[in-house]
Amino acid sequence: MAEARPLIAEARGAGAARTALLRAFLWIGVGFTLLPLAIVIVYSFSSVAYGVFPPPGFSLRWYANLWAQAAFRGAFLRSLTVGVVATAAALAAGLLCALALVRSAFRGREMLRAFLLSPIVMPKIVLGVGWFIFFARLNMQGGLVPLILAHTIIVLPFVVTILAANLVGLDPSLEEAAQDLGASPAVTLWRVVLPQIRGGLLVSGLLAFIVSFDQVESSIFLVRGENNTLPIEMFLYMEKWQDPTIAALSTLLIAFAGALVAIVALAARGTDVRRLLPR
Amino acid sequence: MALSGGAPVEVRHLLKRFGTTAAVDDVTFTVGGGEFFSLLGPSGCGKTTTLRVIGGFERADAGHVLIDGRPMGQLPPNRRETYMVFQRLALFPHYHVFDNVAFGLRMKRLPEVEVRRRAREALALVRLEGMETRRISELSGGQQQRVALARALVNRPRVLLLDEPLSALDLKLRLQMQEELKRLQRELGTTFIYVTHDQGEAMAMSDRVGVMDAGRLLQVGTPLDIYERPQTPFVAHFIGDANLIQGTVDALEPRTIAVRAGALRIHAHRDGWERLGAPISVCIRPERVWVAAAGDSAGGLRGRIEDRAFVGQAVKYRIDVDGLPLRASVPYRSGTPLFAVGETVAVGWDAGQAVPVPADGGGFEHADVADRRDLRPAGPASA
Ligand SMILES: Nc1ncnc2c1ncn2[C@@H]1O[C@H](COP(=O)(O)OP(=O)(O)OP(=O)(O)O)[C@@H](O)[C@H]1O
Ligand SMILES: [Mg+2]
Numbered sequence: 001m002a003e004a005r006p007l008i009a010e011a012r013g014a015g016a017a018r019t020a021l022l023r024a025f026l027w028i029g030v031g032f033t034l035l036p037l038a039i040v041i042v043y044s045f046s047s048v049a050y051g052v053f054p055p056p057g058f059s060l061r062w063y064a065n066l067w068a069q070a071a072f073r074g075a076f077l078r079s080l081t082v083g084v085v086a087t088a089a090a091l092a093a094g095l096l097c098a099l100a101l102v103r104s105a106f107r108g109r110e111m112l113r114a115f116l117l118s119p120i121v122m123p124k125i126v127l128g129v130g131w132f133i134f135f136a137r138l139n140m141q142g143g144l145v146p147l148i149l150a151h152t153i154i155v156l157p158f159v160v161t162i163l164a165a166n167l168v169g170l171d172p173s174l175e176e177a178a179q180d181l182g183a184s185p186a187v188t189l190w191r192v193v194l195p196q197i198r199g200g201l202l203v204s205g206l207l208a209f210i211v212s213f214d215q216v217e218s219s220i221f222l223v224r225g226e227n228n229t230l231p232i233e234m235f236l237y238m239e240k241w242q243d244p245t246i247a248a249l250s251t252l253l254i255a256f257a258g259a260l261v262a263i264v265a266l267a268a269r270g271t272d273v274r275r276l277l278p279r
Numbered sequence: 280m281a282l283s284g285g286a287p288v289e290v291r292h293l294l295k296r297f298g299t300t301a302a303v304d305d306v307t308f309t310v311g312g313g314e315f316f317s318l319l320g321p322s323g324c325g326k327t328t329t330l331r332v333i334g335g336f337e338r339a340d341a342g343h344v345l346i347d348g349r350p351m352g353q354l355p356p357n358r359r360e361t362y363m364v365f366q367r368l369a370l371f372p373h374y375h376v377f378d379n380v381a382f383g384l385r386m387k388r389l390p391e392v393e394v395r396r397r398a399r400e401a402l403a404l405v406r407l408e409g410m411e412t413r414r415i416s417e418l419s420g421g422q423q424q425r426v427a428l429a430r431a432l433v434n435r436p437r438v439l440l441l442d443e444p445l446s447a448l449d450l451k452l453r454l455q456m457q458e459e460l461k462r463l464q465r466e467l468g469t470t471f472i473y474v475t476h477d478q479g480e481a482m483a484m485s486d487r488v489g490v491m492d493a494g495r496l497l498q499v500g501t502p503l504d505i506y507e508r509p510q511t512p513f514v515a516h517f518i519g520d521a522n523l524i525q526g527t528v529d530a531l532e533p534r535t536i537a538v539r540a541g542a543l544r545i546h547a548h549r550d551g552w553e554r555l556g557a558p559i560s561v562c563i564r565p566e567r568v569w570v571a572a573a574g575d576s577a578g579g580l581r582g583r584i585e586d587r588a589f590v591g592q593a594v595k596y597r598i599d600v601d602g603l604p605l606r607a608s609v610p611y612r613s614g615t616p617l618f619a620v621g622e623t624v625a626v627g628w629d630a631g632q633a634v635p636v637p638a639d640g641g642g643f644e645h646a647d648v649a650d651r652r653d654l655r656p657a658g659p660a661s662a
Contacts, residue, residue: 176336177369179356181434182386191382195373 037254044247051242062248072249075233082144082229083212086151090208091201093152094159099189101160102167120157124217127154132221146222147229151215155208162207166200167193199268206264210257285313285470286347286360286437288333293342295328302328304494306342310487313468315461317481319517320491326474327366329491330440333472334363346438357386362436364444366474368427370415376402376426377411383434401433404463405456420447425456432463438470445480457484478518482506490514506564508550508634515562515636522563522605525638528553535630542601543580547633558638567632568607570596570618571625579627584618598626 039053044062046055066072100106101113119127127150135146170193178188194201216231223232234246288310295303303325310316318326331337333344335356344351346360356363362383371379381398389397402408405425415423424447431439444460445453461484464471475481481488482502489499490513498510502518509515512523526540536549538561547561573581582605586597594617596607605626609615618624 171367171369173365173367173369174371176356177363177365177371177430178382180334180336180361180363181383181430182357183382184357187386192371 040247040250041254043244044251046244046247049243051244062244065243065245066248066252069237069245071228071233072230072237075228075230078144078147078227079213079230082147082151083209085144085148086155086212087205087208089148089152090155090159091205094156094163094204095201097156097160098163098167099193101164103172116160117157119154124154124215128218128221131218135222141222142224142227144227147219147227150218150222151212154215154218155211158207158211159204162200162204163197166197170196202264202268206260209260284437284468285311287312287314288316288438288470288472289343289345289348290329290333291343291345293329293332293344294340295325295332295337296340301494303332303339306491306494306496308489308496308499310470310472312347312470313464315464315471315473315484315486317473317475317485317488318491319475319478319481319488321476321517324491325494326476326491327442330363330442330472330474333438334361334440335359336363360436361438361440362431362434363440364427364431364442366442366446368423370423370426370430372415374415375411376407376413376415376418379415379426380429380433382430387434397433398429401429404432404459405429421449421452424448428456428460432467435467436469438472439464441471441473443475444473446475446477453480460484482518488518490517492517509562509636512560512562512636512638515560515634520565520606520608522565522568523636524561524563524603526559526561528555528557528559531555536635538635541603543603545580545633546630547635548631550635552637553635560636560638562634562636563605563628563632565595565606565608566593566610568605568609568626568628570598570607570609571627572616572618573623573625579625582624582626584620584622584624587618587620589617598624600626 043051043053043055045058045060046052046062047057047059048055097112097116101109101116131146131150135141140146174192174196175188178192179185183191214231215229216235219229220232223229228236234249238246290306290308293303293306294301306325306329308316318329320326328337332339333346333351335351335354335358338353351359371382374382377398380401381394384394384397399408399411402411405428407422407425407429410418410422415426418426424444428441428444431441441460445456448456457480460471463469473481473484485502487499487501488505490497490505492513498505498514500508505514505518509518509521515521515523524538524540524543524545526538526543526545528536529539529544530537531549531553534549535546536553536559538545538547538559540561545561547563553559569579571579580600582598582600584596585599585604588595589611592611593608594611594615596609596618598605598607607626
């Protein structure tokens with residue numbers, strides 16, 4: 001016993017040191033993430049037009065200026081529309097893809113899986129150029145449809161990955177039981193499968209929406225001024241003006257994103273979070 | 280509610296392979312409408328697979344399933360009149376008990392009043408009143424099994440497929456549920472196809488039993504039939520306890536045969552198919568073996584008690600008879616004399632109680648499928 005004690009103490013000391021180190025890294029990481037956001041928020045309340053930090057005084061004038069820019073309002077609504085519709089489309093398509101990948105064995109399944117995930121690794125600029133030529137050929141430039149289609153494809157990999165991971169954890173005999181009790185495949189999907197992957201649907205939907213809302217590189221080839229999305233409108237504004245209006249808008253977007261996450265977190269309460277993550 | 284009555288089920292030359300091994304190998308049987316039929320066999324013998332083909336969950340590689348005379352073909356489970364109690368239960372974790380039980384009724388779009396009434400009835404049947412709003416994860420294993428039963432029974436199926444539905448229950452509850460199920464089956468007139476590896480359960484509940492091993496259906500018959508006339512050593516061993524003595528037919532007499540087994544010559548019942556000089560097994564149930572003090576003039580064989588166990592209603596002996604291990608189970612009443620380990624005794628049996636079984640080259644542990652296949656035509660039916 002007496003001999004064992006120094007060993008234990010040593011192990012405990014090493015453990016404590018490691019915990020402290022991990023904790024330090026954690027806070028450094030959190031700091032790196034939050035600091036730029038904090039700077040943006042403070043900057044948005046600046047009283048002057050030029051970029052100086054900390055600002056000499058505080059005001060709400062940039063929020064007032066933001067309100068006056070009709071272009072931003074239109075762009076926000078467009079981005080919202082594109083994001084919502086693309087997310088819905090990706091959820092519908094992604095669910096079917098994930099079901100096929102998990103539930104049935106067919107030739108070329110792994111190839112299909114790789115293909116579905118490829119938009120993640122493909123440079124978005126390349127995709128954008130491709131779509132630009134494609135939609136030009138179809139005479140479909142402008143409007144929201146090309147944007148929605150493009151964003152659906154870009155967010156699809158996220159949805160498929162998360163939903164497939166969810167479905168792998170589901171017991172297939174539950175679906176058999178539902179069918180045995182008279183449920184058609186569609187009813188089985190609706191009453192048995194979907195309720196159990198609710199968390200995955202919420203999380204992948206949120207992720208898809210945010211990726212779409214944030215999308216610049218590919219969108220830039222598909223907008224023609226009258227259908228600018230919000231990030232592109234911000235980009236254009238910044239080319240002309242360097243005042244804190246963009247900071248004010250960013251602050252609002254931070255609040256918007258925070259609200260979205262909070263809503264999803266609330267809605268996903270009670271679902272098994274471990275099953276949400278890809279294995 | 281008018282009872283629709285159980286539907287007859289016919290299984291013809293069913294074959295189901297997984298990879299290269301046949302999980303179900305040329306299985307044929309018929310279950311009458313309203314009959315309680317059990318499939319009995321050791322783990323991995325293909326019981327679940329057979330049941331899943333009948334229910335429509337598994338596509339057969341060959342053969343047919345007919346329900347009520349209609350070939351099922353590739354009909355999906357939701358369009359068959361069968362309901363299944365799954366081995367792994369498959370209860371819906373996102374519904375509470377009541378909604379699990381009501382699921383099938385709601386699929387039929389019955390009025391909600393009717394759904395409530397029948398679901399409550401079914402829950403009462405399995406003694407789960409008051410548990411309606413429990414989550415599945417809040418139930419014990421036995422309670423979950425009863426929910427699974429209720430979820431199927433509530434639909435008043437014409438054919439109910441049960442895959443070891445009582446395996447998670449303790450002995451007392453299991454016996455109680457066996458009686459309950461049997462009563463239900465009789466009252467509802469439902470056809471039951473009941474899978475179990477518990478021979479006691481199969482014997483106690485079934486009208487007829489099919490014994491399976493390694494994908495093959497070895498014998499079908501009433502519990503009595505199978506107990507009294509096992510057609511293979513495997514069946515003899517699997518149903519109840521059995522002494523199986525291997526030997527060759529030494530003499531054919533009008534009602535009995537004599538079998539030479541090593542140094543011994545024993546007598547058994549004559550069925551008619553036995554051939555002089557052919558290898559044969561003799562099945563003697565331990566409870567049919569009598570044991571007496573060696574000095575008595577009763578005759579029989581000489582043996583030495585190797586081991587003794589008192590189990591309440593009987594005393595079980597392991598006796599060495601000239602190198603042949605023999606088990607005897609002697610009914611016990613107060614005052615029955617007990618023999619001590621090491622004591623020399625006389626043992627014997629009524630020849631009519633010793634059943635000839637076609638030999639298959641070994642006891643059931645080493646009997647392999649090829650041998651058994653060769654044997655099948657040699658059964659009493661074809662003699
Ligand atoms: N989906 C499957 N894929 C491959 N092999 C399978 C599959 N299902 C069953 N098997 C095999 O088929 C054989 C029969 O299995 P089955 O489940 O029918 O046995 P069982 O008699 O129900 O056994 P138990 O009493 O253990 O439930 C086994 O050897 C099993 O390994
Ligand atoms: Mg099984």
